[in-house]
Each structure stands twice: as structure tokens, then as C-alpha cells.
Amino acid sequence: MSNSKVVELAVLDAETVVPCCPPLTERPLTAEEAVRTAAMFKALGDPVRLRLFSLVASHEGGEACVCDISDVGVSQPTVSHHLKKLKDAGLLTSERRGTWVYYRVEPSVVAAMGQMLGTRS
Amino acid sequence: MSNSKVVELAVLDAETVVPCCPPLTERPLTAEEAVRTAAMFKALGDPVRLRLFSLVASHEGGEACVCDISDVGVSQPTVSHHLKKLKDAGLLTSERRGTWVYYRVEPSVVAAMGQMLGTRS
Numbered sequence: 001m002s003n004s005k006v007v008e009l010a011v012l013d014a015e016t017v018v019p020c021c022p023p024l025t026e027r028p029l030t031a032e033e034a035v036r037t038a039a040m041f042k043a044l045g046d047p048v049r050l051r052l053f054s055l056v057a058s059h060e061g062g063e064a065c066v067c068d069i070s071d072v073g074v075s076q077p078t079v080s081h082h083l084k085k086l087k088d089a090g091l092l093t094s095e096r097r098g099t100w101v102y103y104r105v106e107p108s109v110v111a112a113m114g115q116m117l118g119t120r121s
Numbered sequence: 122m123s124n125s126k127v128v129e130l131a132v133l134d135a136e137t138v139v140p141c142c143p144p145l146t147e148r149p150l151t152a153e154e155a156v157r158t159a160a161m162f163k164a165l166g167d168p169v170r171l172r173l174f175s176l177v178a179s180h181e182g183g184e185a186c187v188c189d190i191s192d193v194g195v196s197q198p199t200v201s202h203h204l205k206k207l208k209d210a211g212l213l214t215s216e217r218r219g220t221w222v223y224y225r226v227e228p229s230v231v232a233a234m235g236q237m238l239g240t241r242s
Binding site: 024026029035038042043049054055114117 | 145146147148149150152155158159160162163164165166167168169170171172174175176178179193194226231232234235236238239
């Protein structure tokens with residue numbers, strides 16, 4: 001897998017920050033690249049956040065608000081807190097509509113993370 | 122993307138533990154699936170560990186020992202500590218040969234993580 005797909009993603013969606021980096025099998029990351037990318041993996045490195053992320057990602061219409069989430073075993077403020085962390089890491093975007101904030105997966109960032117885990121082919 | 126590729130990986134490499142789970146966009150993860158999988162993302166959620174992982178993954182022959190790693194800005198014992206954490210998370214395997222322990226990426230686990238980040242196609 002080459003870098004070209006990551007570059008292409010950046011062009012397709014220039015307003016969002018996308019990961020910088022080639023597949024992890026291609027060359028060692030620099031310190032700066034590692035700091036930038038580890039933050040995204042860390043955001044998914046908590047069971048509650050990972051469940052919330054999959055809830056949003058698989059929800060009808062590709063978006064969800066706190067009002068759609070009731071069965072993860074934590075309070076609504078805690079859900080909001082974790083959704084904000086996922087947003088801060090660049091994995092979700094949000095939009096307020098009326099009372100609620102709706103979250104949506106940022107596909108370019110998630111795709112780039114997937115590509116980093118791809119193997120040389 | 123269907124579940125079949127994950128199952129196939131498990132069959133191809135039955136001795137290793139592979140992630141359980143479908144793409145995150147397919148359905149919400151259960152609590153148990155999230156605990157299991159978050160541990161792997163967490164292992165890559167530290168800049169030093171992520172650099173070490175990419176060093177091993179991209180090293181000649183697909184494996185590396187502590188003796189091959191000198192430029193990540195942490196001591197050799199710290200390198201060993203992080204490599205062990207990556208191994209505990211199932212991302213690396215290790216083999217002792219003479220004085221050194223050699224680490225190698227566990228491709229089925231990394232591929233399954235990549236598939237979880239895949240989008241519905």
C-alpha cells in the first residue's frame with residue numbers, strides 16, 4: 001500500500017485534519033508523527049469510548065446524539081464527555097440542531113487509521 | 122465489508138487470538154467485545170509504543186530486537202517494557218535467540234484491527 005491514498009483523502013476532504021502517516025509496516029514513524037497518531041489510537045483505547053464510537057458509526061443515517069444512546073452503562077454526562085474526547089481526537093464531528101448535538105464519524109480520519117494498519121501488499 | 126474475512130483470518134492462523142469484531146460501522150460493539158478490542162487500540166495509543174511498533178513492523182525481515190533500536194529517546198529497559206506491553210496486547214510475538222528476544226508483528230491481529238476501521242463498502 002502506498003502513501004497515495006492518504007494524500008488523496010486529504011485532497012478529497014481538505015477541511016479536516018487527516019493522519020499524516022504511511023502504513024506502520026513501511027517505515028518507522030518520526031516522533032512527531034507518533035505523537036499525532038497515538039492520540040487517535042488512544043481515543044479508541046477505552047472500552048466505553050470504543051462502544052460509543054461504534055454506536056455512532058453504525059447508527060441509522062451515520063449520526064447519533066446523546067438522546068440516541070442509553071445502553072452503555074454510564075450516565076448521559078459521561079457519554080457526552082467521551083463523545084467530546086472522540087471529537088477532540090478528530091474521530092467524530094458534531095453539529096448542534098435544536099436541543100441536541102449530533103455526532104458523526106469523520107470517515108477520512110478513520111480510513112487513514114485503517115490504512116496505517118494495512119500491510120505491505 | 123462482511124465478517125467473513127475476520128473469520129477467515131482466525132482459521133488461517135488458529136494458534137493466535139484475533140479480534141472478534143466486525144467493522145465498527147456495522148453494528149454497536151457489545152461491552153465484552155469493546156473491552157477486548159480497546160486494549161489493542163490502547164497499546165498503540167502511546168507515542169513511544171507506536172514508534173516502536175512501526176520500527177519492528179518496518180524492520181528488515183519483519184522482526185527486531187532491543188539491540189536494533191537505539192533512536193527513540195528512551196532507555197533500553199523502557200524499550201523492553203513497551204515491547205512487552207505490545208506483546209501482552211497481542212500485537213507482537215517474541216522469540217528468544219541467544220542473548221536477545223526478537224519481536225515480530227502479529228499480522229492477523231493488526232489486519233483485523235484495520236478491518237474494524239474499514240467502512241461499509
